[in-house]
Amino acid sequence: MGLGLVVAGVLLSYLIFSRLQLYLSRRNFIKQNGCEPCPKRYNKEPIIGWDVIKQNIVNKNERKMLEGNQKRFFDMGANTYLTKTLNVPMIATCEPENVKTILSLRFKEYSFGNRYHAFAPLLGDGIFNSDGEKWQNSRHLLRPNFARDQIADLEAFDRHFKLMLKHIPRDGSTVDLQNLFFKLTIDSATEFLFNHSTNSLRMSEDDTDNEDAIFARAFQFAQHDIITRFQWNVLNFLRPNKEGKDALKICHTYVDKFVEQAIREHQADKAAGMPGDDRYIFIKELVKQTNDKERIRIELMNILLAGRDTTASLLSNMFFQLALRPDIWAKLREEVAPLEGRLPTYEELRNMKYLKWCLNESLRIHPVVPGNSRFAIKDTVLPLGGGPKGKAPLFVPKGTVVAYSPYSMHRRTDFYGPDAAEYKPERWEKLRPGWEYLPFNGGPRICLGQQYALTEASFVTVRLLQEFSKIESRDPNGGQWEEGLTLTVCSANGVKVGLTPA
Numbered sequence: 001m002g003l004g005l006v007v008a009g010v011l012l013s014y015l016i017f018s019r020l021q022l023y024l025s026r027r028n029f030i031k032q033n034g035c036e037p038c039p040k041r042y043n044k045e046p047i048i049g050w051d052v053i054k055q056n057i058v059n060k061n062e063r064k065m066l067e068g069n070q071k072r073f074f075d076m077g078a079n080t081y082l083t084k085t086l087n088v089p090m091i092a093t094c095e096p097e098n099v100k101t102i103l104s105l106r107f108k109e110y111s112f113g114n115r116y117h118a119f120a121p122l123l124g125d126g127i128f129n130s131d132g133e134k135w136q137n138s139r140h141l142l143r144p145n146f147a148r149d150q151i152a153d154l155e156a157f158d159r160h161f162k163l164m165l166k167h168i169p170r171d172g173s174t175v176d177l178q179n180l181f182f183k184l185t186i187d188s189a190t191e192f193l194f195n196h197s198t199n200s201l202r203m204s205e206d207d208t209d210n211e212d213a214i215f216a217r218a219f220q221f222a223q224h225d226i227i228t229r230f231q232w233n234v235l236n237f238l239r240p241n242k243e244g245k246d247a248l249k250i251c252h253t254y255v256d257k258f259v260e261q262a263i264r265e266h267q268a269d270k271a272a273g274m275p276g277d278d279r280y281i282f283i284k285e286l287v288k289q290t291n292d293k294e295r296i297r298i299e300l301m302n303i304l305l306a307g308r309d310t311t312a313s314l315l316s317n318m319f320f321q322l323a324l325r326p327d328i329w330a331k332l333r334e335e336v337a338p339l340e341g342r343l344p345t346y347e348e349l350r351n352m353k354y355l356k357w358c359l360n361e362s363l364r365i366h367p368v369v370p371g372n373s374r375f376a377i378k379d380t381v382l383p384l385g386g387g388p389k390g391k392a393p394l395f396v397p398k399g400t401v402v403a404y405s406p407y408s409m410h411r412r413t414d415f416y417g418p419d420a421a422e423y424k425p426e427r428w429e430k431l432r433p434g435w436e437y438l439p440f441n442g443g444p445r446i447c448l449g450q451q452y453a454l455t456e457a458s459f460v461t462v463r464l465l466q467e468f469s470k471i472e473s474r475d476p477n478g479g480q481w482e483e484g485l486t487l488t489v490c491s492a493n494g495v496k497v498g499l500t501p502a
């Protein structure tokens with residue numbers, strides 16, 4: 001009894017002492033960095049954050065998550081505020097200086113946090129899902145493969161484009177371009193990554209039994225399952241999920257086959273002293289660098305996830321706007337007219353100024369990765385958000401999630417003017433944004449596929465401009481874009497258009 005009391009006393013003293021030490025060192029840190037408290041707190045219910053959770057559910061059902069998030073900044077009259085969900089402290093910000101600090105200046109003080117567990121079954125420790133040394137190794141392995149000047153294969157794009165063209169009616173009847181863009185990007189990405197295309201554009205809608213179609217469906221399911229895991233959070237282990245497990249197995253088996261084939265071919269080429277295929281195929285480059293099959297498979301899955309929906313969403317969001325604006329379509333057609341119908345070269349694509357403005361502007365009003373977050377792994381500081389006007393540095397305790405919103409940042413009227421919510425490519429004539437424009441992220445984890453994505457999107461747009469003189473929106477919602485938010489964002493109602501052949 002006496003000993004028990006002594007042990008309890010020692011433990012209590014230790015607890016009080018370590019708390020006091022933490023309090024004093026934090027007080028010092030706050031003072032040294034000139035931090036002031038953030039007066040803006042979104043939650044009314046301060047522990048679980050039920051009010052915010054309920055509001056998020058309503059916004060999600062109304063397809064207004066992004067608009068809702070932007071409205072919070074507006075309602076609070078602040079670009080940075082505090083909130084809490086399930087007792088996790090969170091700082092929400094749309095302040096470019098803060099975003100630069102998280103992603104670049106104090107990069108090492110943040111990790112992905114619990115995002116890892118949601119992505120891990122599909123993506124393991126691949127580039128898109130790892131932190132620290134593991135991420136550095138992945139980036140080191142993959143970056144050289146993206147550093148080539150002309151990573152994208154325009155001839156391959158054109159083959160896939162021609163297949164897509166067959167699905168577009170030439171009598172002006174309605175077609176959903178978004179559906180076709182998603183097929184096009186999985187077909188081209190799988191060819192580029194695995195040296196084998198899923199060829200979904202070759203199939204009819206009811207051709208669902210072959211292994212390519214089964215993989216495409218399984219990958220889609222596994223991708224959506226990430227979001228469900230996010231939502232279930234710590235309770236995810238309670239969720240029976242046979243379909244999810246089956247989907248993962250299908251994806252792994254499918255990709256493993258191509259990894260094994262690439263390793264075999266590489267070994268045969270080496271033995272025969274042959275240089276191998278001169279086309280640029282990702283899997284072939286990877287097997288030259290490592291023969292770790294699981295590692296190659298994981299990285300390929302990571303890049304497929306990073307690159308497929310994003311490029312399809314960019315094309316979809318831009319075509320949603322183009323279909324509403326015959327004047328922009330006409331201007332774009334003028335830009336491609338000097339090609340006289342032939343395929344553009346890499347250089348020509350790069351020099352199409354107005355097309356570049358149209359893409360930039362789409363990524364501004366509808367950044368396809370519209371929100372993101374990082375987790376503070378040590379006590380740190382943001383340059384803005386503290387004090388009554390949010391202009392003083394803000395203390396970020398270890399364990400805080402800092403959520404940043406490219407969507408809200410891209411619509412700030414102080415950066416983009418009172419017409420910030422409008423699709424207006426011409427604004428890019430003068431615009432030279434810094435961190436307030438962030439579709440591809442910034443800092444050491446900047447998107448590796450930016451060039452590939454912009455080349456593919458430019459190529460497909462040029463080819464559609466050459467084929468069709470007019471585009472007309474047939475949007476069931478009268479041209480009001482509604483968010484279809486998963487890991488990326490595209491139009492919830494697809495991109496329904498009628499096209500007139502040139």
Ligand code: HEM
Nearest residue numbers: 127306307310311314368369439440441445447448449453
């Ligand atoms: C419009 C198209 C695209 C957009 C808007 C986009 C955007 C992004 C963003 C925002 C991130 C950062 C994610 C984070 O750190 O939380 C990212 C990372 C990445 N992206 Fe892209 N992406 C696009 C296309 C592509 C393509 C086509 C590929 C590959 C072929 C690709 C490969 C990657 C990779 C590998 C990363 C991880 C980089 C790292 O963590 O070091 N992306 N992308």
